[in-house]
Amino acid sequence: MTAQGSQTSSVKRAAWIIVSTAFIAVCLRVAFFATPKIVTDLSNVVALSLAFAGLVVLTHYLGLLSLGQGAFVGVGAYAALHVVNDFGAPVLWMPLAGLLAGTLVGAVVAIPSLRLPKAYLALLTLSLAVAYPIILRQVDGNLPVTLNGGFVAPSWTGIAENDEHIWEFFLVAAYASVTLFFVQGLLRGPIGRAFIASRDQPEAARAFGIPVYRLRLYGVALSGGMAGLAGGLLMIPTNFNDYTHFPEELSIKMFALAMAFGGSRLISAIPGAIILIFLPVWLIDRNWVVEYGWVGLVKSEGFIYAALLLATAYLTKGKGFMHLFERRQPKSKMQPSNRQVTSVVRGLSDLDEQLVQLEGLVGDRPDIRSRQETKD
Amino acid sequence: MSLFLQRTFDSLANGSAYAALAVAISMVFRSTGILNLAQGQLAMFSTYIALVLATGPSPYMKFSSNTDLIGAAWPVWAAILGAVAISMVIGAFTERVIIRPISADPVAAVGATLGVYLLLGAFVRKQWGGRTMFLGSPFPQTVEDRWDIGGARLWHDSVGITLTMIAVLGLLAVLQRRTKAGLAFRAVTSNRTGSLLVGIRVSRVLMLGWALAAGIGALAGGLIAGEINVRPDMMGRLLVFGLAAATLGGLRSPVLAFVGGYLFAFLETMLGGYVSFVDSQVTLVWALLVLIIVLFVRPSGLMPRTEAWQQR
Numbered sequence: 001m002t003a004q005g006s007q008t009s010s011v012k013r014a015a016w017i018i019v020s021t022a023f024i025a026v027c028l029r030v031a032f033f034a035t036p037k038i039v040t041d042l043s044n045v046v047a048l049s050l051a052f053a054g055l056v057v058l059t060h061y062l063g064l065l066s067l068g069q070g071a072f073v074g075v076g077a078y079a080a081l082h083v084v085n086d087f088g089a090p091v092l093w094m095p096l097a098g099l100l101a102g103t104l105v106g107a108v109v110a111i112p113s114l115r116l117p118k119a120y121l122a123l124l125t126l127s128l129a130v131a132y133p134i135i136l137r138q139v140d141g142n143l144p145v146t147l148n149g150g151f152v153a154p155s156w157t158g159i160a161e162n163d164e165h166i167w168e169f170f171l172v173a174a175y176a177s178v179t180l181f182f183v184q185g186l187l188r189g190p191i192g193r194a195f196i197a198s199r200d201q202p203e204a205a206r207a208f209g210i211p212v213y214r215l216r217l218y219g220v221a222l223s224g225g226m227a228g229l230a231g232g233l234l235m236i237p238t239n240f241n242d243y244t245h246f247p248e249e250l251s252i253k254m255f256a257l258a259m260a261f262g263g264s265r266l267i268s269a270i271p272g273a274i275i276l277i278f279l280p281v282w283l284i285d286r287n288w289v290v291e292y293g294w295v296g297l298v299k300s301e302g303f304i305y306a307a308l309l310l311a312t313a314y315l316t317k318g319k320g321f322m323h324l325f326e327r328r329q330p331k332s333k334m335q336p337s338n339r340q341v342t343s344v345v346r347g348l349s350d351l352d353e354q355l356v357q358l359e360g361l362v363g364d365r366p367d368i369r370s371r372q373e374t375k376d
Numbered sequence: 377m378s379l380f381l382q383r384t385f386d387s388l389a390n391g392s393a394y395a396a397l398a399v400a401i402s403m404v405f406r407s408t409g410i411l412n413l414a415q416g417q418l419a420m421f422s423t424y425i426a427l428v429l430a431t432g433p434s435p436y437m438k439f440s441s442n443t444d445l446i447g448a449a450w451p452v453w454a455a456i457l458g459a460v461a462i463s464m465v466i467g468a469f470t471e472r473v474i475i476r477p478i479s480a481d482p483v484a485a486v487g488a489t490l491g492v493y494l495l496l497g498a499f500v501r502k503q504w505g506g507r508t509m510f511l512g513s514p515f516p517q518t519v520e521d522r523w524d525i526g527g528a529r530l531w532h533d534s535v536g537i538t539l540t541m542i543a544v545l546g547l548l549a550v551l552q553r554r555t556k557a558g559l560a561f562r563a564v565t566s567n568r569t570g571s572l573l574v575g576i577r578v579s580r581v582l583m584l585g586w587a588l589a590a591g592i593g594a595l596a597g598g599l600i601a602g603e604i605n606v607r608p609d610m611m612g613r614l615l616v617f618g619l620a621a622a623t624l625g626g627l628r629s630p631v632l633a634f635v636g637g638y639l640f641a642f643l644e645t646m647l648g649g650y651v652s653f654v655d656s657q658v659t660l661v662w663a664l665l666v667l668i669i670v671l672f673v674r675p676s677g678l679m680p681r682t683e684a685w686q687q688r
Contacts, residue, residue, distance in 0.1 A: 065486055067413070112671030119411040119627065122486060123619050124667065126413065130616045131664045138661075248612065252490055259487050292502050302498025309491035314477065318484030 052269035054226030068125030074246030076231025095232030102228015110220035378527030395637025396596030397618030416615030422594030456598035467590025513602030
């Protein structure tokens, strides 16, 4: 590595440390000084950012479409709640039940649908999104199911008993940070590169020995697991669940936001979660939800999401707005970092050039018809 | 036996709607390779158009004070036909303006169809609210309008809907097999580049495909509205069954999708009728389970296996 490269790297690292420290400071300030309502909303944002990150993995890394992410979140919430209420599991472990349930349902949906064209996964997940509230209503009934237990902060935290929302926020943030860190690491490594290879050149990836079907299956299970974990985490600040929490519109809105704001970094999932939670609050605060006519349409949530989806489709060809910024990076950073891969690519292109030269030397071979004509 | 017969008769009207939606979805997917997720919402929107035409100017209309254009109330059948015509224009417009510029990228195209889905839903909610409204049936619908066959009641309404859908889809088949436009459509679905090379105007054919699909969806929505009433979410359930039925045809065979529509409606009615713990709402779950099982056991649907696997 050159001296200039090392200097840039250390500057970047320092910038990251400063930004992270500032972010943690802001979080602490908000957690301790904002109103309980805002802190609870922020906990929901942090939890849902995991579900968005799962969608980013699917759409931007694997090129797959899932229209049932809201249902996966719901599955996680259901499992988390019932593992405590019915099996007496400790409340702190409850998000892990969501993770397991989401992974399992993701795999069950993925196994049949991934054997066929990509549209089948979209079809099956959309069906799941529509069916989930109906199933939950049948299983849990019309009334909400409340969590049997609470989250009391340990004494060493100094958080008062009435301020349980602060402790809940830190729990959700801890789970989410660890998961995002782990998954981002996974995506930066060979698995992430294999995901991209299976998205862009599936046949070439197969030729290089990448098990494309199995990889996509793992991707859908991972995405489902992240959504399930998000569902489990949502139960920490919310404490109850019913069939109205995760309608099919939620899945479609999540897909719209993940498409618009997703990028190669999982951190891009956060804007989507913020908009999903705070947009309805903002619209209600401005009394826009009760307006009708053309003005009311433009100010409605459905129109905003539709405009976002159409703008993403036209302006970014479905790659998301974050992609526009990523493309502006210098070319050298877009090249594969793995030296072995680079050398293989160079070797292959040299071989290709030599083949072209050989073809030039041999000249055009006559086709069968011209040979027959000569014979005749 | 009479109960079984009754349930079979009961599944006819729903089966027609599922079959029509499945055919519409298959037609679009077959020609463009795009899964039109807005198909249900387009049908729902058309049903509201039919409602406006059938009831005349309504105090609920919020977007325009000039409702004189609509004039007096139309008969229900005329209103449905009017809505079908308007829907065909909307379908063609959607293909030309929204889908075609981005059709090269399937992810963007599916995103755009979802954009249309949300846009139509938002428009209808802002125009008419979420209330349930009633559009009558174009067929006789009183208690007396029925035939008693083997102790079961076969309603004129159900027979009318079924026969209309069979006739329309039969016409569509004739259109595809006996006309130049149909030949062009089949050529485009089979080999788009080859069609371009022999001088077929592919873009126009695709636009026609979208228009026909929207028209079929509108007809299904208008006919079934007499049974299920008109609501912004009226097509959600129908869309799931329609998608499941289209899957049985491998998303590419309109004939098998049509059969699948009736098959799913039959299963839905029988499960709801004979299995004690399955109520009318939960049948949707069973449809989903059947769909998953079909994909597990026979990923190509009812299509010949080789043909389906070539499409990967």
